[in-house]
Amino acid sequence: MNGHFSRGLLVHADFLIIGAGVIGLSSALELARRGARVTVLDKGGAGQESTWAGAGILSPLLPWQYPEAINALSEYSRALYPAWCEALHAASGVDPELRQTGMLILPPFDARAAEDWCERHAWRWALRPSREFLSHLGEEELLWLPDLRQARNPRLIQALKGAALAAGVRLVEHAQVSSLVAENGRVTKVMARGESHAAAAFVVAGGAWTGWIPGLEALRPRIFPVRGQILLFRLPAGRLGSVVYGEGQYLVPRVDGHVLAGSTLEPVGFDKATTEAARRDILAFVQRVLPEVGETDLVMQWSGLRPGSPDNVPCIGRHPDYANLYLNGGHFRYGVTMAPGSARLLASLIHGEATPIPASPYGLPGA
Template sequence: MDVILLGAGVSGLSAGLELARRGVRVTLLDRGALGGESTWAGAGIVFPLLPWQYGEDFNRLATASLAHYPDWIGQLRSLSPTDPEYIASGLIVLPPVGEGAAAWCAGHGIQCTAVPADLPGLAVPLPADSLWLPQVAQVRNPRLARALAEAIRALGGHIEDNVAIEDIGLQDSRLTSVRAGGKIYRADQFVLATGAWSSLPLANLPALPAIRPVRGQMLLYPPGSHRLRQIVYQDGFYLVPRKDGHLLAGSTIEFAGYAKEASTETRQQLHQRAGSLLGGLPEPIRHWAGIRPGSPDNLPVVGPHPDYANLYLNVGHYRYGVTLAPTCARLLADQMTGAVPELPTAPYSLRAALARTWPEPGV
């Protein structure tokens, strides 16, 4: 079987790898750099913030992914020379931690205790009701994308980036081909994995109105500017220390269309929040914005498009596309290859997504 995947962010790459592992011949086409959009811009935390505040349909995907991650990374490491730096750096949650945290963790096999007194790096005293989740991991998301691409190529898959999709061949509600960069690509099945841009038409494929672009801004600090070793989260803000000493601070939730501008005002706000937790920090060395593929309740759309016989969707992972990647890739590949999915698929159908509403207009 030949499959063409449109979009080579973590959703297209993880699905491409899963299909390639099952013997499918895959071709990924991306109009930009592979992994260069939301996948590059994110923090790479492999955990929801905070899962006890999410619904069960989301957490079923998330907890399955947390279980799959170590093996998934192991497979990647066996196929690719790039280390995605999957490390269990742990997560400190500062108050307000929200209702039901301890019970949720106990019910889902996630260690969760009071924060040990000897964790270095924070300038503020740790409130007694802070939480410590030592198993929470992170990946270096740009390297994850590179490793996924190398693994796909190692299995014989083909990836073309920086190539514009010019046309899509359609016949009797089936896709037949894609014209990209002046070349025609044919396949038996097709996957749309164009992230936030799936809410726009693509050639003659209609838009998916269930998805919305949601901007998030991020700061980067150099090695040597802090002593933090754990991910820290407080009330929508997080700090993520990388293995090599870099530190990320983020993020924002902004409904600003597809504009990727990073504003001076937000830079100051994020810098001020980072400084209030860590004490004296130098100026950030980088500031950027990425566009998340937003969806109500953070629920992605993973499965067949109801209007096309051979078109599948892997879109709308909103704030957690890196976290959810292994499970969504498996769910998609199961449905495409006729295998029995490990989870119920109905909550992640396009029909279910279209029935969900955003909390309020514009939010």
């Protein structure tokens, strides 16, 4: 790799990104497309943490319950998603399976708040009798949001990784960053596996581990782990046509008949165990929607550690203590939803451009 000089220091990349989840890789791709030389380091395999574990619903679950900062970023990303996935597919040969399956919401729900939100954000909505979709639920009225999309996370990450490599991004897996080295208010290099990696600027996209990277401990109240568990079932293809949401839980159907069901929200630190209690609770919800499903249809149970944040608002912008260190993290329940928009927002901040949406809600105090 060619080096170049910046402030008298030999650097080997314009940007070094810590973390190859959906946020780190989408940031890398965006910066590389603008001509930068980008290196990404991950302590494990690319996309194998929260990004792999997620359900791939591309919207906040009940968006009318979230602050404007969440809706602005997820709606901006929503507008980018179709072209983004098409470009990832073309560059990598992997189809992320972006599909508009819609979402059915079981009662209770606040129909007035939902209607108001949908009207303001140009989402279609309708109240529909449950017999049209799930006849055993009787005469209940369901809320139908036909515009909701989903993607298949393991494929999305493969597509994103392939597209980033094709754009010239250098990806180093199994390289845990163990320290940041700084001089005069600038990070000069990071250490990983005993090797130093220098760059002109750095982006931290370490997911739930962000505040545990040595030197970034002050971020722990801002970004923290929240475990989520999911069950995967194999059902006949076409048995379930849309995402179904009810009282905090959801089902997500894949094209081939697999159905994901989840998820828990557990503040248990970095414990990635799966539990019998979660299996029972999630299975009870699955059987409320699909009574014929039983334990024998269960293929797998897993957990992931979301990068939790107060009110689910991510940090996107410069670190207050270092002139060349940026953050993109804390997307909590909606990092896949918000990835393309977050990457564009970060890149426009780094390049000093007008931002596509107001950036101040995501900034760190003092930056």
